[in-house]
Amino acid sequence: MALRRSKLGSSILSYAILGAWGLFCLLPILYFLTIAFRPRNEIITPHPIYWPTLTIETWAKIWEDWPIVRYFINSSEAIAGSVFICLLLGIPAAYSLARYSYRFREDIGFYILSTKMMAPAVVAIPLFFLFKNLHLLDTVWALMLVYAAMNLSIVTWIIRSYMLDIPHEIEDAARTDGASDLRILWSIITPMCLPGIITAGVIAAIFAMNEYLLTLIIATREAYPLSVALANFSGGSDGIIYNAIALVGFLAFIPVLILVILIQDHLSRGLTMGAVKG
């Protein structure tokens, strides 16, 4: 009896903790969501308004003042291009690391991984001058190249982890049938580790969407993607225009949410580059 009561007590406590953290996660998001629908005079007030009047009248002005669609296209182009580069370079590299034994393989694998530790602040100045000299500053191309470099290490390692799970017998059978190594990679291995490739692509896309410091330095106007565009939503006497920020914040949030729900069972494996299976 005592046991049952303490068990009930501990499960109430456990749900109380989970519920409290759930509210802590959710309430700022809900508040921010209402910001997108608020008239401007109900956002920055001496005392916060918790039950605002909701309107989408401000959206027309936001649409007029900023090329939101342009920002969205910039983000999409830079992200899609960077994911493509990552997969193009990462899949063969992952195959090489997963399936062949050769000298320096460990060192090469470690080198690729170690670029994950490269601090954006360290490369910011050199990349600024590199793109300046190449006349690529403020272009989507520069963002694409930077995002690809930033994500190539994780993409390679995630895909490598999924390739290690594929039994060797399948390749050996194809090889005795006379298939070349490249053909095996393209027709057998790539389709078989598709979940890994999709996971790697989604995670790379999210990280590219999130990137802030290097984006801030490269994109100065024309190439603004969403992450940096929203930091510039302010106008003279209006101060920071939070409803535009909230609107764009959710515009970026929704596709990310959908992608993450699609890969949710692979997310932890992807984020740890294969260290956790499950």
Add this chain to the structure above:
Amino acid sequence: MADVLTQQATGWAAAAKTPVRRRSPFMRAAFPYFLVAPAVLYLLGITLYPGLFAIWRSFYNGRFKLEWAGIDNYTHLFTDPDFWASLWNTALLGSITLGLEFVVAMTLAALVYRDPLVRAWRILFLLPMLFMPSAVSFIWKLLFNDGRVVADLLMRAGLLSDNIDWMSNIVLARLMLVTVDLWEWTPFLFIIFVAALQGQDKEIEEAARLDGASWTSIFFNISLPLMQPIIVVALILRGIDIVNMFAPVHIITQGTPGGATETMSYFVYRTSFRQFDFGYASAASVVLLILITVTAQLLVKKHFRSGRE
């Protein structure tokens, strides 16, 4: 019909006769290098070049016309209290944030992983991580400063008597950054820990359970030690990101009050892209680069393994 069959059979025989490994021994030995080379060259281009450029640039001063400065930038850097403060702030903010995130994420994961609603909890707790860091910074800039929501809620709860300016006080300003990071990135550790706990062998737990061990004792004596390698990997990955903390500093505090929230990343950004002292900022980049490379050698090589496992 028979003809066709014979023809096909001869075709197969011919195919079987061609040697399976047609390529020269050199090609065979070089092939894996060809596969990995494009990725390595790309990464070398975008990491080695910046490293060398930063080293070269750190020996020069000036914005447009470069003047040889020798090690002036470095001597200046090592006597600059702002630089040391940024290192200290990064270490302090980083360790507090990482510690808190670890404790919260592990607690939530331990409570949730055997719950039938685990998938729903997971999505709920994941939500903050799905916003762009710049958007998250603005959410909290509004909640703390411009919208005064946090202070208002604390006043309503009776914990605070008067409105406070979060930027006026070193502790409060740092607390803001910790809160922002905790809110957004605890989910990162949480989902990794949940997956690790779910992936563990249930039989060991059941056996211990039958022996009369309590859930807490099973968790601390069996589950936690078993997942130690994953904990280390997760903390390294989170640690890398925390050390590079930039967006909330740039958007919310900009280093105030008095540089108490200036991280290393923000120091480099401020000296270069605000004050245009590129030589000086490059020297700081080089020091950062050395710190990071040493840490990477110590940590990553030990805890990640490449090749067949």
